[in-house]
Amino acid sequence: MNILQINSSARSSGSESTRLADAIVAKLSAANAGAQVTRRDLAAAPHPILDEAALGALFTPADARTEAQNARVALDMALVAQVQAADVIVIGAPMYNFGMTVQLKGWFDAIAKAGVTFQYGANGPEGLLTGKKVYVTLSRGGMHKNGASDALVPHLKTLLGFLGMTDVTLIYAEGLGMGPEAVAKAQAEADAEIAALAA
Numbered sequence: 001m002n003i004l005q006i007n008s009s010a011r012s013s014g015s016e017s018t019r020l021a022d023a024i025v026a027k028l029s030a031a032n033a034g035a036q037v038t039r040r041d042l043a044a045a046p047h048p049i050l051d052e053a054a055l056g057a058l059f060t061p062a063d064a065r066t067e068a069q070n071a072r073v074a075l076d077m078a079l080v081a082q083v084q085a086a087d088v089i090v091i092g093a094p095m096y097n098f099g100m101t102v103q104l105k106g107w108f109d110a111i112a113k114a115g116v117t118f119q120y121g122a123n124g125p126e127g128l129l130t131g132k133k134v135y136v137t138l139s140r141g142g143m144h145k146n147g148a149s150d151a152l153v154p155h156l157k158t159l160l161g162f163l164g165m166t167d168v169t170l171i172y173a174e175g176l177g178m179g180p181e182a183v184a185k186a187q188a189e190a191d192a193e194i195a196a197l198a199a
Contacts, residue, residue: 047110080110
């Protein structure tokens with residue numbers, strides 16, 4: 001089993017989404033002898049944003065790219081290769097201002113590649129990253145689950161589904177900004193959900 005863990009919190013320590021993602025990866029690794037784990041911390045090692053130079057490189061035919069353009073495209077393709085090789089993807093996804101972090105959005109921008117991770121056919125778009133199990137740990141300061149204020153989960157499911165990843169399990173830790181009792185309750189509930197996951 002190849003496990004890819006994506007940490008998208010801006011925090012280098014104390015991130016609840018990362019703690020929960022670590023717990024899922026530990027459970028999967030313990031239950032699957034020989035599991036290989038690749039961790040990508042998008043705050044510790046930021047991926048370059050999708051700017052004009054990057055777009056220029058991506059839309060230039062490979063045989064016409066400059067050395068700098070080839071280098072920029074290679075950064076994205078390294079992330080694509082990690083996703084393609086993974087059997088299981090574990091994403092730590094805190095909510096910042098009702099949406100995903102800029103780090104996580106940049107990761108999706110990097111791996112969404114026409115003709116590589118999705119394609120357009122007679123019936124519309126088709127995701128090519130199929131057959132993968134995805135776990136997403138969702139940490140929030142307030143209570144947003146299934147509410148109108150939760151723009152993050154629909155966005156995540158749309159992006160994952162567009163790329164072919166439809167087997168998605170969500171683990172929530174909410175109310176983390178609402179005092180020690182709320183934090184303890186959220187952590188206990190999330191930990192119990194992870195303990196009950198089939199490995």
